[in-house]
Amino acid sequence: MHTPLATVPIELGDRSYPIQIGAGLLGDAATYRDLPSGRWGVIVTNQTVAPLYAERLVQALSARYARVLTVALPDGEVHKDWDTLNLIFDRLLEEGCDRKTVLFALGGGVIGDMTGFAAACYMRGVPFVQVPTTLLAQVDSSVGGKTAINHPRGKNMIGAFYQPLLVVADLDTLDTLPERELSAGLAEVIKYGPIADPEFLDWIEANLPALRARDKAALTHAVRRSCEIKAWVVGQDERESGLRAILNFGHTFGHAIEAGLGYGEWLHGEAVGCGMVMAAALSARLGLVPPAFVERLSRIVDAAGLPVAGPRQLSAAQYLDLMRVDKKSEAGEIRFVVIEALGRAGMRAAPDDVVAEVIEAHTAR
Amino acid sequence: MHTPLATVPIELGDRSYPIQIGAGLLGDAATYRDLPSGRWGVIVTNQTVAPLYAERLVQALSARYARVLTVALPDGEVHKDWDTLNLIFDRLLEEGCDRKTVLFALGGGVIGDMTGFAAACYMRGVPFVQVPTTLLAQVDSSVGGKTAINHPRGKNMIGAFYQPLLVVADLDTLDTLPERELSAGLAEVIKYGPIADPEFLDWIEANLPALRARDKAALTHAVRRSCEIKAWVVGQDERESGLRAILNFGHTFGHAIEAGLGYGEWLHGEAVGCGMVMAAALSARLGLVPPAFVERLSRIVDAAGLPVAGPRQLSAAQYLDLMRVDKKSEAGEIRFVVIEALGRAGMRAAPDDVVAEVIEAHTAR
Known part of the structure; x- marks a missing residue:
C-alpha cells in the first residue's frame, strides 16, 4: 500500500511537518520523496529493531542518498546516556558526514529521543526523520520535538526541543511489538x-x-x-x-x-x-x-x-x-x-x- | 560608572537581546535589573577567572537570586569537552536547580560556548547571560548564539544555536588579560x-x-x-x-x-x-x-x-x-x-x- 491511511499535519511555522500513518510506509521509497537530498542518510536504530526493519529502510532510502549508513545502538532505556549518544557522533565524524546529512530514527522512544538530540547537536543541527516502531513512540514522541538523554540524577535532564522533518508511523511495525x-x-x-x-x-x-x-x-x-x-x-x-x-x-x-x-x-x-x-x-x-x-x-x-x-x-x-x-x-x-x-x-x-x-x-x- | 558606554541591540525577533559595553558593568547590580528573577543564579567560570571576578559578580547578583552558585571549571580549550560540561550538569542537579535557573558565563570563549551549550541542554533549555572577560569573547562569541563543545575528531562539532538574554562586555576585565x-x-x-x-x-x-x-x-x-x-x-x-x-x-x-x-x-x-x-x-x-x-x-x-x-x-x-x-x-x-x-x-x-x-x-x- 503506497498511500498513508491518514496524515496529521503538525503546524509550527517554519518547523511544520507531517505525520504519515499507515501500513507499508517504511519500506516504500515514495514515503521519503519530499525530503531534502544529501550525500548521507544515516539510520540510527537499536540491536533489536535493526534485524527486523533496517534493511527495508536502507533499500527505500538508497534512491535519495548516495551513502546510507546504519548505526545500531544497544537496546534499552539504560543506554539512553551520553556514552551511547556518542556512538552516533563517533560514526558520523568517522564517515565525514556533513551538515546536510539526514538522520533517521528507526525504533521506539529511546531511539527517537537520542537520534533527535544527536540531530539537534551534531554540527549544531542536522535534519532528522522519525520512523517510530512502537505504539508509544507513534502516539507520543512523534509530536512535540522533545529530545533528550538521561542523567544519573534524572530522566531526560539533558536535551533539546528539536522538530523532525517527517514522521512515518508504519502500523505494520506494531505486528512485531511484544x-x-x-x-x-x-x-x-x-x-x-x-x-x-x-x-x-x-x-x-x-x-x-x-x-x-x-x-x-x-x-x-x-x-x-x-x-x-x-x-x-x-x-x-x-x-x-x-x-x-x-x-x-x-x-x-x-x-x-x-x-x-x-x-x-x-x-x-x-x-x-x-x-x-x-x-x-x-x-x-x-x-x-x-x-x-x-x-x-x-x-x-x-x-x-x-x-x-x-x-x-x-x-x-x-x-x-x-x-x-x-x-x-x-x-x-x-x-x-x-x-x-x-x-x-x-x-x-x-x-x-x-x-x-x-x-x-x-x-x- | 553605572551606564554602559554603548549598547548594541541584537535583533532576532523573540530572541533579541542587548550587548552592553562599558567599564564597571560586571559588579553593578543595575546591569542585571531587567533579567527574570528566579531562585538560582549560577555563575559558570574557570579557575583562572574565578579569583579575579567571581566574587564581584556574586555580590551583584545576590539582589536578584536567593542562591548564587559558582562552578569553576578547569581552564583551557583542552577542557572544552563532555566531561567538563557534565561538571555543570552535575552541580545543577545536585543543587536541584529548576528550569528558571539563570546561568552566567563568566570568562572567555570556551566558558561562553560551554555555558551556552549547558543552558541550551539543561532541562531542554534554561536562560543564560554572557559576561565575556576576553576581547575575543566580547567581539565574537557575544553575537551569534553559537555554543558547542569539541569532539576528539573536530572542534565545535557538538553544539547548538542558542541566544543569551544579555551580554555584559565590561572593558575593565581586559586590564587583567595577558x-x-x-x-x-x-x-x-x-x-x-x-x-x-x-x-x-x-x-x-x-x-x-x-x-x-x-x-x-x-x-x-x-x-x-x-x-x-x-x-x-x-x-x-x-x-x-x-x-x-x-x-x-x-x-x-x-x-x-x-x-x-x-x-x-x-x-x-x-x-x-x-x-x-x-x-x-x-x-x-x-x-x-x-x-x-x-x-x-x-x-x-x-x-x-x-x-x-x-x-x-x-x-x-x-x-x-x-x-x-x-x-x-x-x-x-x-x-x-x-x-x-x-x-x-x-x-x-x-x-x-x-x-x-x-x-x-x-x-x-
Whole structure:
C-alpha cells in the first residue's frame, strides 16, 4: 500500500511537518520523496529493531542518498546516556558526514529521543526523520520535538526541543511489538482522553480488545486521534511554558516510579499507567472529580494490561524526594497535572501529606 | 560608572537581546535589573577567572537570586569537552536547580560556548547571560548564539544555536588579560574590516597601538563596531545557511592549525590571524584581490602581535585532510571564505594544488 491511511499535519511555522500513518510506509521509497537530498542518510536504530526493519529502510532510502549508513545502538532505556549518544557522533565524524546529512530514527522512544538530540547537536543541527516502531513512540514522541538523554540524577535532564522533518508511523511495525510494549503504548493513548477528549476515552474503553489484537483500523484511529490532540496542545505551547504540561498527566508519579526502581525496570508506559491512576486519585482527593472516575480510569488502565498499583519497594517519602527534582517542579514545589473535569486538565500543587496518602492507597503492599 | 558606554541591540525577533559595553558593568547590580528573577543564579567560570571576578559578580547578583552558585571549571580549550560540561550538569542537579535557573558565563570563549551549550541542554533549555572577560569573547562569541563543545575528531562539532538574554562586555576585565590573549582577540576585530568595512580596517590600522595599550575609548569603538557588523550579518542568517559563513574568514585554515597542533597549542585568535593571511593569499591567487592587499593584511596581523606564518610541523596535505572534515565543507569539498573585494567576502572552492601552494608560501620552514 503506497498511500498513508491518514496524515496529521503538525503546524509550527517554519518547523511544520507531517505525520504519515499507515501500513507499508517504511519500506516504500515514495514515503521519503519530499525530503531534502544529501550525500548521507544515516539510520540510527537499536540491536533489536535493526534485524527486523533496517534493511527495508536502507533499500527505500538508497534512491535519495548516495551513502546510507546504519548505526545500531544497544537496546534499552539504560543506554539512553551520553556514552551511547556518542556512538552516533563517533560514526558520523568517522564517515565525514556533513551538515546536510539526514538522520533517521528507526525504533521506539529511546531511539527517537537520542537520534533527535544527536540531530539537534551534531554540527549544531542536522535534519532528522522519525520512523517510530512502537505504539508509544507513534502516539507520543512523534509530536512535540522533545529530545533528550538521561542523567544519573534524572530522566531526560539533558536535551533539546528539536522538530523532525517527517514522521512515518508504519502500523505494520506494531505486528512485531511484544505484548508488554503494546500495553505500554496504550497508556499514552488512554492519557489523551481524560486531559482533552471524553468521547475518545469512551472509544478507547470500547475498543481496547481490538487495539490489543492489533486491528489496523482501530490502531489508525488511536494513533491519529492521539497525534491530533497532542498537536493541538503543542501547537499552542511549543516550548512547554504552560498548557503543554498537561501532556504529563500521570508522568510526575510515573517518573518517580521509573527513577526509584532504576530506569528500565518498569516500562515508561507502565509507570505512566499507574501514575495516571495516582494523579486521578489526587484529583479526586482535591475534590475536582468524583471517586467513580478514579475507579473507571483504573479499570481502563487494567484492561490495557497495565499496572494500577505502585511497586511495593517505594515509599511515599521516596516518591516525594524524586518528584521534587522533576523538571516540572519549581523551586522545590511539585506541580501535579490534575483532571479538573473529564476532558480538561490543569496544574496544581498539593500538600505532601495528601500526596503521600494517595500514593499509599495505590501501592501494592 | 553605572551606564554602559554603548549598547548594541541584537535583533532576532523573540530572541533579541542587548550587548552592553562599558567599564564597571560586571559588579553593578543595575546591569542585571531587567533579567527574570528566579531562585538560582549560577555563575559558570574557570579557575583562572574565578579569583579575579567571581566574587564581584556574586555580590551583584545576590539582589536578584536567593542562591548564587559558582562552578569553576578547569581552564583551557583542552577542557572544552563532555566531561567538563557534565561538571555543570552535575552541580545543577545536585543543587536541584529548576528550569528558571539563570546561568552566567563568566570568562572567555570556551566558558561562553560551554555555558551556552549547558543552558541550551539543561532541562531542554534554561536562560543564560554572557559576561565575556576576553576581547575575543566580547567581539565574537557575544553575537551569534553559537555554543558547542569539541569532539576528539573536530572542534565545535557538538553544539547548538542558542541566544543569551544579555551580554555584559565590561572593558575593565581586559586590564587583567595577558598580552597574548589581547592580540588573539584583535584577530577577530581585524577580520571585520576585510569582510565588511574598509573604513574600519583603516581605523584599526591607525589604532592598533592604542588598542594594544588597552585605551578604553579605542576598545569601546573596536568592540562596538565588531558587534554591530557581526549583528548585521547574523541578523540576516541566524542559522548559518549562507551569508553568515563569511564570519569564518581565516577560520578554515585556522581550525586546521588548531586541530593539527592539538587544541590549545596556538590560541584560536592566533590561528585565525595566520589563517586570514592564508585566506587573503588564496583570494589573490584566485585573482580576486591584488597581492598588495595580502601584504597589507599581513602587516596589520603582525602589528597586532599575531603570527603570519603557519607552524612548520604541518604539511599542506595535513591542512587539506583536516579542512575536509570542517563543518563548512560539503560532501568533502572545502568551501573557503575569500575576499572578493575589500569589504566584501564570498565562498569559493579551490583546487587542492592551489591551496597547497598558498599554505606552503605562508608556512615557517
